[in-house]
Amino acid sequence: MKPKLSVDCLGVHCPVPLARAQEALQKLAVGEVLEIVADDEEVLEDMPAWCRVTGNEYLGYQREGGIIKVYVRRKA
């Protein structure tokens, strides 16, 4: 799973990562993957919920120290 695009959300709080993800996803083709790099724990709750609402696919996350990398595949 190689992300096509990565969006920097370090230091900002939810729902800002959702808004940035939404904007970044528009630049991807359907089927491509977006990486969201964040440090607000709320993304772990918000991104899956946001994917359900928007019809995109939540692929999961990885932790690297205090950094959370969330992966979303554009579906809608």
Next chain:
Amino acid sequence: MFSNNFATIGSGDGKRRMIYADYTSSTPVLPEVMQEMLPYFDELYANPSSLNDFALKARRAVEEARERVANLLGASAEEIIFTSGGAEANNLAIKGFIHANRARGKHVVVSAVEHYSVMHPLQSLAREGVQVTRVGVDEHGRVRVEELERAIREDTILISVQHANHEVGSLQPIREVAEIAEERGIALHCDGVSSAGVVPAKVEELGVDMYTLSAHRFYGPKGVGALYLARGTRLLPLIEGGIQERGYRAGTENVPGIVGMGKAAELAEREMRSRLEKLRRLRQRFLAEFQEEVPEAKINGHPGEVNPMYAHISVAGVEGETVVAELSARGVHITSGSPCMARAAKASHVLAAMGLSAELIRGAVLFSLGVPMSEADVVRLAQEAGEVIRRLRGE
């Protein structure tokens, strides 16, 4: 003077007049306000900080606006700091106060239903060791005062509770919170963005040390707000690099905006009683009509202690966003939840804190009423909403 023309601007319908019922997102600028602003774009454009005689008029205009905003709050002019809006004023209050008073403690108490412009600065300050306790609210969204009192610690330096909730409009028991804050020697900030210029907000009566206002919420322009900072309250600036606003907010003043805010504040103060009477009447009529249309709808927010612009309603079995979109296609413009969250498709932390079920959160819509509206407008608003909701539920 208010004109119903406001409601027709931008009508996409052609046959039926547009209904704007999103006044808690923003209000139109009153003609008198715009008239006072205009000369400061192209005639009296000097920098108020310049020392030449031409600049004096701009400087005087800013100071007159400061007096007018101070009058609205029953404060002194030197206690008003102009900002770029409510969000900046809230950031300035929270970050500026904590940075200036960090040596005295590191703990802050807030309600669980504050706006993000209070919550996010606190989340950022957590990286500097600041600790925050969020106090729960009752079913109407009003902070539990006893719980708030119990949350106070030896190292608590600041309490921040909004005046009116930004989603449901419930007025918070600020006076009670202020008594506790005063007794314990803790500063109190109050986010008044959803109340100032609409309901009485005299800072002495409320007992607050800081109070946030936003001009576009009371028929003034966007891009300008203010923070009331009580004499003796220590604050550090967010934006440095100039002596404007006595060093609390560097940067050349938004003179037309500030002049507009001053005029809007003057009119709000003068007309507050009549505007409130009208809004209460409109709200009562709207809710009565709406309940005829959708009898099982749940009206959120406190039944009495509420900013009467707000008619926040949950309907089971529909999506708030869909109701908004369907109504908008008919030329009826409302909102779901609070506008910044609606665009991010994030469930409301306010409604969750009030204990609403997931279904009632999903089905929440906000009809927010304004002084330019007529009784006929609110009747049609209720009828159109009723039709859309019934259709969406397949009735």
